[in-house]
Amino acid sequence: MKAVVQEGYGPPEVLRLAEVPRPVAGKGEVLIRVAAAGVDRGTWHLMAGQPYVVRLVLGLRRPRNPRVGQDVAGTVAALGPGVTGFAVGDEVYGVAQGSFAEYAVARADRIVHKPARLGFEEAGVVAVSGLTALQGLRDTGRVRPGQHVLVLGASGGVGTFAVQVAKALGAEVTGVCSTAKTELVRSAGADHVIDYTRTDFAAGGRRYDVILDIGGSSTLSRLRRALAPRGTLVIAGGEDAGVWIGLGRQFRAVVLSPFVRQRLTMFVAKTRRADLEALNELVASGRLTPVVGASYALADAPEAVRRLAAGQARGKTAITVRPAGPERP
Incomplete structure (x- = not known):
């Protein structure tokens, strides 16, 4: 599958589109066929390795996990052992590991069902x-x-x-x-x-x-x-x-x-399903609508991050990975 990866810290040029193995959902995890992902300041910090203290967690010279992205929206492709409350084909959004990719794995307690009022681009920028x-x-x-x-x-x-x-x-x-x-x-x-x-x-x-x-x-x-x-x-x-x-x-x-x-x-924000559900309630009532200022193709993710770092983004920036709908062989 295609995914955006980084093999070192630095400017957006450290990001590139590559062919990588499709991840597998483990215990308590869900494999998501990604439709859209969101770009946030955390993505930039992890890419740049700044502040330097984050490298103590991510890896001193290069990130131990080279896959990029956190915000995600898409359809459930597979369920790991022990997962309940979701089924293959469900439309979901939340936080996943390496969401700038065709597939990403998320913990089941970090995703919720996508409200019908939101398209994938909008849902893909909500969580973080x-x-x-x-x-x-x-x-x-x-x-x-x-x-x-x-x-x-x-x-x-x-x-x-x-x-x-x-x-x-x-x-x-x-x-x-x-x-x-x-x-x-x-x-x-x-x-x-x-x-x-x-x-x-x-x-x-x-x-x-x-x-x-x-x-x-x-x-x-x-x-x-x-x-x-x-x-x-x-x-x-x-x-x-x-x-x-x-x-x-x-x-x-x-x-x-x-x-x-x-x-x-x-404070440091935490990903909690109860709070994702609270956001869903605000969306359903019409009191919360994601502001998507721009959308980029997966291959153009470095440019999306560059514009964010330069202060040129308006609202949230979305990465469109693939159109919604059933998976084609």
Whole structure:
């Protein structure tokens, strides 16, 4: 089968399309015939091997597993021993190992049935970013109805989900993005949009009950200026702190939090079936719609990752692997 692989760390040129053996579903796993996959910042971090601390887990000189991609949507091709709740031919989405491929294996507890309202491209971009937005706002941010929520990086993959999740939780939402993406953020449901090239979100008198920082470029002091006296700051990602650990602001926030009235937090999203089902409920009710800004063929995955790293992506980027439908011999 065809799959995108990387044999070292570096720029998108380390990615290439190759012929590899089709994976086999083990105990508690499902083999998925991939229809679409999503591109996220985590894919870029794993490709670049940055921050360097990730190499302690993935492999020091090159990744031990060369297959790329996490977000996935497709049809069940085979079931491993012990799997219940799924059947061959079911349409599913979630998180799989090496989803930039014609086939990928996923743990059965990391996928759910695809809602009929979504096509494969849309479903293929939901899991990683949708779970980050949901857990960051609902669980870590503890957003309640009537609160004022600020989303930094609102035009990206996590950001477009976060705007919609915050609205679904009953909040008044302000999104921060660049000039070219203000209408995108507004169309996602933001009540207010701040163009950071013209307005400093921390300079005015507005204070927010919850700030979800996805962008990673604001200092901790600047974020606190925009936060209500007893508000909650949720920092997602590690874009600002260099190539070694990538969690500088997060650590400073956690250390400072016990000494101030504001609640300063960080979190790492987890793939849980219950939360994927919660996303499905939001989709079914029409309160959540994935924003797919662009689609690329499997062979063009390096270009898709390049545009994401350059900040040119709008919403989520999809990799279309093959058309939906029954497998042909």
